[in-house]
Amino acid sequence: LSPIKKSRSGFVYYGRTDEKSDGFDVLLEALRRVKIESPFRIAGEGSRPPLPGWISDLGWLDGAGRFAAFEKAEVAVLPARDDPFGLRSVEAGLAGCALVLSDLPSHRELWHGAAVLVTADDPAALGDAIQLLATDTRRREECQRLCHARAVSGFSADRMVDEYLDVHRRIRRTWAKKAGGPPRLSEDVMPLS
Numbered sequence: 001l002s003p004i005k006k007s008r009s010g011f012v013y014y015g016r017t018d019e020k021s022d023g024f025d026v027l028l029e030a031l032r033r034v035k036i037e038s039p040f041r042i043a044g045e046g047s048r049p050p051l052p053g054w055i056s057d058l059g060w061l062d063g064a065g066r067f068a069a070f071e072k073a074e075v076a077v078l079p080a081r082d083d084p085f086g087l088r089s090v091e092a093g094l095a096g097c098a099l100v101l102s103d104l105p106s107h108r109e110l111w112h113g114a115a116v117l118v119t120a121d122d123p124a125a126l127g128d129a130i131q132l133l134a135t136d137t138r139r140r141e142e143c144q145r146l147c148h149a150r151a152v153s154g155f156s157a158d159r160m161v162d163e164y165l166d167v168h169r170r171i172r173r174t175w176a177k178k179a180g181g182p183p184r185l186s187e188d189v190m191p192l193s
Contacts (some may be wrong), residue, residue, distance in 0.1 A: 009041030012073035018046030023079035029123035038136040070095035075133050093151030098143035100129045114146035
């Protein structure tokens with residue numbers, strides 16, 4: 001993965017704009033409360049309400065387009081009310097974005113200590129977090145660094161390959177121990193804690 005680019009600017013949101021679960025309505029309310037000069041881009045599926053002129057709408061993006069949008073932004077704002085897997089936050093972190101996320105169990109588990117976590121469904125808290133990262137360059141860059149490092153260490157393709165290879169090694173060892181019998185998915189093949 002490439003290092004975080006210096007030519008990045010602004011904020012990006014990606015998600016459904018017409019469903020409550022992705023928190024677009026909370027984002028719009030938060031943006032009414034802040035004064036930022038940085039560009040703000042939105043993308044994703046769904047119909048949009050009328051947007052202020054300073055918000056750019058990128059429309060629906062495929063995986064490559066989404067990653068490119070994350071690479072251009074300094075901060076990804078993903079205020080979901082429900083996000084059991086956190087895949088968009090991982091994409092944004094791998095692209096080098098600082099993350100502003102709802103404080104959900106999945107986000108806390110993946111991003112505590114790296115991302116800015118705010119109370120879900122709280123436009124004031126979300127607005128404060130956006131304002132903080134828009135105005136505090138040092139904090140924003142530190143958040144970018146931490147989120148990128150967390151994403152690379154936990155979710156890179158290299159790590160996925162290493163973990164698959166580890167599982168296959170454990171299965172082969174189990175087969176050898178049992179003289180060719182099928183392996184049990186147990187402590188013999190599961191990663192050790």
